[in-house]
Ligand SMILES: O=C(O)[C@H](O)COP(=O)(O)O
């Protein structure tokens with residue numbers, strides 16, 4: 141039974157319940173119609189190629205179907221369940237975001253969204269805690285949790301890093317976070333940083349009476365990453381942080397499996413996501429990267445600042461809604477809003493994102509004229525003002541630290 145690329149276009153196709161349906165936006169290559177380009181996408185991403193084939197057996201049950209082709213460039217492609225290896229994110233992505241990203245039949249192609257069927261979803265663990273971290277590990281029932289990353293992001297000694305953590309915790313922040321490029325460098329070795337920072341955490345917890353914790357960047361080669369996660373758990377840490385895009389999804393899956401036994405949650409930093417999603421017409425959307433992150437089982441994920449911070453963001457609000465929506469019984473993911481936040485824009489961000497998020501600020505705390513502790517107090521006051529329904533200006537009348545922050549940074553987004 142022959143298969144040629146034309147066979148992969150089927151406008152009348154009705155997806156089966158266990159198909160993985162992907163929405164692509166494509167710009168056809170020169171000389172191709174939308175239908176021809178869409179057919180080539182479905183072909184190359186399932187079991188066709190550039191040449192017509194005549195296999196001896198009938199392999200069409202493994203073929204994808206392109207349908208809903210629109211002249212504006214959108215097309216949906218349905219992939220049969222049999223095409224996939226259950227629980228292997230690399231294998232799935234090699235199909236739906238593999239060769240097609242570079243094929244000449246499309247000038248540009250964007251994997252915009254996926255509808256994950258129950259059968260495929262069940263192959264993945266999803267988050268171990270999800271939003272339960274806010275109450276089970278932290279005490280942030282009725283306000284956003286607050287996190288901070290010491291700045292400068294690299295170059296601080298272990299002692300300086302731990303001291304900054306302590307100052308931020310006692311100032312009102314819940315979570316200290318390593319930066320995405322701080323792992324195990326000579327100026328601040330991993331194991332010493334973990335022990336010293338967790339000692340400071342314990343001190344800050346007993347002095348404030350609040351639960352505090354530390355998002356430890358364990359990003360490394362996979363075996364080493366697992367070893368570091370074990371080290372964190374052995375020393376009383378309750379979170380690890382993974383740079384999920386640079387580490388890779390297979391590694392994230394391995395860490396997720398191990399952290400199940402260790403009872404630690406995973407904070408996902410998305411460094412390098414913009415290589416996939418910044419150009420709106422090409423690549424893999426942040427929405428899909430967020431879906432992949434949830435399936436692989438992270439508990440927190442950076443999803444941007446809804447346009448108010450220093451980074452370009454794609455649909456933070458819609459992505460956050462997806463992370464909280466039902467996905468065949470998997471736990472939700474807590475969105476982290478981060479990148480250029482300071483107290484003067486916290487109310488605008490929370491208006492957009494709602495308050496079931498983690499608010500994370502680096503420069504917006506450590507750049508405070510009176511130092512880290514005052515910066516943390518200012519951010520905490522800003523978030524509390526939001527919960528109380530009072531303006532930042534009114535709150536600043538009783539919070540000198542917030543008044544200084546507003547004076548310094550005003551109400552505008554940084555660049
Ligand atoms: O990793 C992060 O989230 C960033 O380092 C945030 O830093 P900033 O608040 O200084 O932009």
Ligand SMILES: [Mg+2]
Pocket residue numbers: 289293319320
């Ligand atoms: Mg950072």
